[in-house]
Amino acid sequence: MREILELLEKDSTLSHTTLATMTGRSVAEVSAQVEAWEKAGVIRRYKAVVDWEKVDGADATEVTAFIDVAVTPARGVGFDDVAERLSRFAEVRSCYLVSGGHDLRCTVVGPNIRAVSDFVSRKLSTIDRVQATATHFVLKTHKQDGDSFTDPEPDHRLPVTP
Amino acid sequence: MKALNTTISETPPSGIRRFFDIAAEMEDVISLGVGEPDFVTPWRIREAGIYALEHGYTTYTSNAGLAELRQLICAQLAERYAAEYAWDTECLITTGVSEGLDLALRVLLNPGDEVIVPEPCYVAYEPCVAFAGGTPVRVPTRWEDGFAVDPAVVEAAITPRTKAILIGSPANPTGAVQPRAALEGLVRLAEKHDLYLVSDEIYDRLTYDGTHTCLGAVPGARERTVVLGGFSKAQAMTGWRVGWICAPQAVAELCVRVHQYTMLCAPHVSQLAAIEALREADGDVEDMVADYDRRRRVFVKGLREIGLDCPEPGGAFYAFPSIRSSGLDSETFAERLLKAESVAVVPGNVFGPSGEGHIRCSYATALPQLEEALVRIDRFLTGL
Numbered sequence: 001m002r003e004i005l006e007l008l009e010k011d012s013t014l015s016h017t018t019l020a021t022m023t024g025r026s027v028a029e030v031s032a033q034v035e036a037w038e039k040a041g042v043i044r045r046y047k048a049v050v051d052w053e054k055v056d057g058a059d060a061t062e063v064t065a066f067i068d069v070a071v072t073p074a075r076g077v078g079f080d081d082v083a084e085r086l087s088r089f090a091e092v093r094s095c096y097l098v099s100g101g102h103d104l105r106c107t108v109v110g111p112n113i114r115a116v117s118d119f120v121s122r123k124l125s126t127i128d129r130v131q132a133t134a135t136h137f138v139l140k141t142h143k144q145d146g147d148s149f150t151d152p153e154p155d156h157r158l159p160v161t162p
Numbered sequence: 163m164k165a166l167n168t169t170i171s172e173t174p175p176s177g178i179r180r181f182f183d184i185a186a187e188m189e190d191v192i193s194l195g196v197g198e199p200d201f202v203t204p205w206r207i208r209e210a211g212i213y214a215l216e217h218g219y220t221t222y223t224s225n226a227g228l229a230e231l232r233q234l235i236c237a238q239l240a241e242r243y244a245a246e247y248a249w250d251t252e253c254l255i256t257t258g259v260s261e262g263l264d265l266a267l268r269v270l271l272n273p274g275d276e277v278i279v280p281e282p283c284y285v286a287y288e289p290c291v292a293f294a295g296g297t298p299v300r301v302p303t304r305w306e307d308g309f310a311v312d313p314a315v316v317e318a319a320i321t322p323r324t325k326a327i328l329i330g331s332p333a334n335p336t337g338a339v340q341p342r343a344a345l346e347g348l349v350r351l352a353e354k355h356d357l358y359l360v361s362d363e364i365y366d367r368l369t370y371d372g373t374h375t376c377l378g379a380v381p382g383a384r385e386r387t388v389v390l391g392g393f394s395k396a397q398a399m400t401g402w403r404v405g406w407i408c409a410p411q412a413v414a415e416l417c418v419r420v421h422q423y424t425m426l427c428a429p430h431v432s433q434l435a436a437i438e439a440l441r442e443a444d445g446d447v448e449d450m451v452a453d454y455d456r457r458r459r460v461f462v463k464g465l466r467e468i469g470l471d472c473p474e475p476g477g478a479f480y481a482f483p484s485i486r487s488s489g490l491d492s493e494t495f496a497e498r499l500l501k502a503e504s505v506a507v508v509p510g511n512v513f514g515p516s517g518e519g520h521i522r523c524s525y526a527t528a529l530p531q532l533e534e535a536l537v538r539i540d541r542f543l544t545g546l
């Protein structure tokens with residue numbers, strides 16, 4: 001069953017019929033299982049991987065920044081309350097507690113550099129117990145969540161071989 | 163001018179060539195005619211090759227090949243299949259199974275010796291026997307039997323001049339995996355008639371229902387069996403030209419002797435990449451095998467749904483459906499399919515007479531292309 005999740009994680013457009021054939025199960029079994037996963041929140045949702053640079057051009061594409069945040073932990077909650085507060089902003093696309101020099105690492109997205117820096121200085125830095133931030137703007141995306149954004153390698157095979 | 167070599171002149175070019183020529187001229191062809199993985203060599207292996215180049219591993223190696231590579235090959239054969247070979251005296255690195263096949267046959271055969279070749283089989287088997295001075299003797303296998311070799315049929319073809327039996331399992335073009343009983347039957351025959359066995363196991367890792375049997379590990383086989391293996395298929399390393407031979411010492415020694423004079427050694431960089439492949443790339447191989455398996459299931463089911471009977475291919479990456487229901491012979495079917503629907507397949511008869519009535523379809527092709535190919539073949543069949 002795990003195989004079905006792995007397949008959907010790579011390509012959520014696979015039909016239940018195809019999934020059933022691929023994994024040697026009945027369509028009914030696959031459908032029931034996928035539905036159960038959807039209900040249980042194991043499958044949270046289905047989405048597409050979009051290369052926005054191809055759509056909007058490099059200049060018009062939203063900017064992304066990794067923001068490292070140093071936080072003073074609090075008794076009882078550690079960093080969780082701050083992390084949760086940050087995560088509620090739509091601009092924050094991901095938020096992790098990490099080891100190393102800082103405590104939280106967030107991905108923040110905005111229409112331009114100005115918008116992201118405003119967000120950091122006005123919203124993020126002003127949260128209680130946030131001590132310091134370090135902002136790293138993304139200049140170019142080469143690979144994201146396992147998807148390479150460079151052109152695929154051409155197929156060099158001859159059309160018919162022994 | 164004096165006549166060129168008779169044996170070579172009389173060997174026809176591979177029947178695959180003609181389809182290559184037609185397909186190469188066309189646009190928008192979906193090719194199911196490719197006998198190699200659609201994966202590029204896993205990056206970690208390529209990276210090891212790049213590293214080797216950067217660090218100047220551009221020299222010859224010993225004739226038999228790098229010790230570490232031979233050690234790894236023998237260790238894995240023992241671990242996977244309980245086939246025991248001494249890496250230093252019974253194993254050599256070749257430039258692909260292609261060279262391995264040529265070496266083995268040259269070492270085993272004297273002029274006029276016969277080699278029994280169950281067909282349909284890989285296109286190089288018969289020519290390689292002939293080039294080594296031998297005479298290939300075809301024996302048929304039947305798709306009704308899943309292309310399993312029938313030892314009784316083989317025995318009927320044995321003459322005093324028979325020297326060896328040459329088989330490949332899992333097989334190109336049928337995808338058939340020889341049942342253990344068939345292999346044991348061949349070993350009994352080899353013992354009874356004092357024959358050698360040449361076993362092309364290049365697709366050993368690409369088996370989908372159960373594990374592979376290495377012929378060298380079948381009781382009684384070891385002292386008379388040459389096992390050929392390589393990296394082209396499972397590790398997607400066709401262009402690196404690297405493979406191996408494991409054989410009893412007397413045979414292996416003579417293989418090294420020919421190799422020493424004709425090839426000198428397999429490419430150094432490729433040998434280093436192959437070491438990486440065996441050390442680190444098992445996970446990549448397993449992912450690729452799982453992917454082939456899924457495509458196999460979808461494609462074979464699709465063929466059956468459009469009315470082409472297809473024996474279950476247990477290995478390699480080929481389906482070998484029957485096209486008899488179309489009323490066409492293989493060659494006509496393949497040619498008309500290519501021209502009408504731009505789908506390239508290989509007609510089964512190029513792999514031997516028992517392949518007539520079949521086409522070879524490689525599912526080492528992206529899933530959307532396989533699905534589109536099925537649509538086109540269906541349309542072709544309906545229009546007949």
Ligand SMILES: Cc1ncc(COP(=O)(O)O)c(C=O)c1O
Binds near residue numbers: 333
């Ligand atoms: C059955 C079989 N043996 C041998 C080969 C050649 O392998 P290599 O690339 O190792 O020379 C092929 C390639 O198509 C094959 O299908």
